[in-house]
Amino acid sequence: MTTPRSGPTDAYSMILDAIDVGTYRPGDRLVESELAERFGVSRTPVREALQRLETQSLLARDGRSLIVASLDHNQVAELYVVRGELEGLAARLAARHATAEEVRVLREMVEEDDAFRDNPAALARANRRFHKQIHLASHNRYLVQQLDLVHRSMALMATSSLAVDGRGAIAQDEHDRIVQMIEQRDEDGADEALRTHISVAFMTRLKQEAAQRKDEG
Ligand SMILES: [Zn+2]
Numbered sequence: 001m002t003t004p005r006s007g008p009t010d011a012y013s014m015i016l017d018a019i020d021v022g023t024y025r026p027g028d029r030l031v032e033s034e035l036a037e038r039f040g041v042s043r044t045p046v047r048e049a050l051q052r053l054e055t056q057s058l059l060a061r062d063g064r065s066l067i068v069a070s071l072d073h074n075q076v077a078e079l080y081v082v083r084g085e086l087e088g089l090a091a092r093l094a095a096r097h098a099t100a101e102e103v104r105v106l107r108e109m110v111e112e113d114d115a116f117r118d119n120p121a122a123l124a125r126a127n128r129r130f131h132k133q134i135h136l137a138s139h140n141r142y143l144v145q146q147l148d149l150v151h152r153s154m155a156l157m158a159t160s161s162l163a164v165d166g167r168g169a170i171a172q173d174e175h176d177r178i179v180q181m182i183e184q185r186d187e188d189g190a191d192e193a194l195r196t197h198i199s200v201a202f203m204t205r206l207k208q209e210a211a212q213r214k215d216e217g
Contacts, residue, residue, distance in 0.1 A: 102137040106179045
């Protein structure tokens, strides 16, 4: 029972994935015909996917064009607060409810994802899969829905904290710690380990933004 390593195949997920890995960045214009060609699908599913993404505020109108929406500094900070709380809860519930198979899958993911330590795009994808597996292991469908919303909005941040030098390796160590806590059925420990992971990611992002401002003068 391993997760497929190839990308998604429906238009909505393909566009979302492309935003997530930075193929399309906040502010980029999305054109129906270009997307259809790039992904090798017809225009109707692309149009439907774009409408859905606009409804979810992942795309915004710029005149007659659709562009990838962007988050301002406050939105990013607000998102991390909610993410920390919900992810911590998911880890806590996973420590309580995860089946032995689900825990094994998490362990396998941590070990396999190690190969991506120096590949930020692959690591970002692997990271999404890892967190999604914890969400599912919480066995709480309402929490899964809320976390899906949070993770979709995360895709609107222009850069991934995993792209910062050395962050990928540290994040992998943090994932290892989270899985250890879930394996030990330590609910407080799992909650704490995941909150720490999200909080370090947020601090990494703040430092990255500060460095970029300095570079720009
Ligand atoms: Zn992570």
